[in-house]
Amino acid sequence: MAKVLDGSTDGVKRAVEILKEGGLVAFPTETVYGLGCDALDENAVRRVFEVKKRPLSKPLIVGVSEIDEVYKIAEVTGEAERLMKEFFPGPLTIVLRKKLVIPSIVTAGMNKVAVRMPDHEIPLKLAKKLGRPIVVPSANKTGKPSPTTYKHVLEDLGNEIDAVIVGECSFGIESTIVDLTVRPARVLRTGAVKVNELRKSIDVVVEPQKDEIYTISSPVYVFVGERAEERVREFAERMAERGMKVAVIARRKIFENTIILGESIEKYSSKLFSAVREAELLRPDLIVIEGIEEEGIMDRLRRLAGEKIFRA
Ligand code: TXA
Ligand code: MG
Secondary structure: OOEEEOOOHHHHHHHHHHHHOOOOEEEOOOOOOEEEOEOOOHHHHHHHHHHHOOOOOOOOEEEOOOHHHHHHHEOOOHHHHHHHHHHOOOOEEEEEEEOOOOOOOOOOOOOEEEEEOOOOHHHHHHHHHHOOOEEOOEOOOOOOOOOOOHHHHHHHHOOOOOEEEOOOOOOOOOOEEEEOOOOOEEEEEOOOOOHHHHHOOOOEEEOOOOOOOOOOOOOEEEEEOOOHHHHHHHHHHHHHHOOOOEEEEEOOOOOOOEEEOOOOHHHHHHHHHHHHHHHHHOOOOEEEEEOOOOHHHHHHHHHHHOOOEEEO
């Protein structure tokens, strides 16, 4: 079972020892929980793929503690410098041509590496004290939504990793990923940094988002639009009348089994994934979510509901 460490100096010190021995440590970041190891240790990286059940064809993001470190692992372009100045540390991942020091297993054999500098003291301290970059994939099993609490990490990976550090994630959805190896730059994944924010610094186009659907233990329905709340309530009540057990995830309490996200977009996004995990524990016949139309959130809702997303 993974050791549960706190974010104190001692906890971080212990975690760094584990990383030095080639171990795997999960930690909070400002987006979601990450699963780290020494990014230059091929064997440790291989274990990250194994425990996440991640195909070797899907590369890992590399996390650094300082902007200077990026120059050691990648070819830094002018656009990259502009974005790093504006958004590092923060929830933006940039894809650059990689240098040889990064083992090819990290990048799934590609000559590009995705780099980010988390805006959270724990991963920053880990990479700094290790003296090397660390990988920072989300700390879930492939196919599940990203964990945002240490308990979710233990549910998914508790038996397979060496430690987890307790702490808070603020955004609750993953970083925005932009590929700077092509012109114009391409947003590969929308996320915590808005595309319009990026456009203040560089020209970007948004790739059609890959719809990887999460595996949720009950079917998920999402309603968005002005009448979303009303439609969620109506639909939940109708299904309940038919004898189904319904779990609702909404901004306020609108049904008996409601997991409340809160009114602001920040609260909504920070709690969405944990609300889904909480709803799954109720073993409902269906989960009904009041969606909000914000780019990063809409993308995650699509991954939760697949086709079952309705505009009201
Ligand atoms: O917010 C985040 O980015 C979180 C925190 C924990 O750092 N991490 C995260 O990692 O979401 P992960 O592994 O769940 O998602 C990383 C995404 C994958 O879709 C992967 O294909 C893409 O980044 N990616 C990684 N390296 C890449 C590369 N060299 N080129 C293109 N895409 C890459
Ligand atoms: Mg992930």
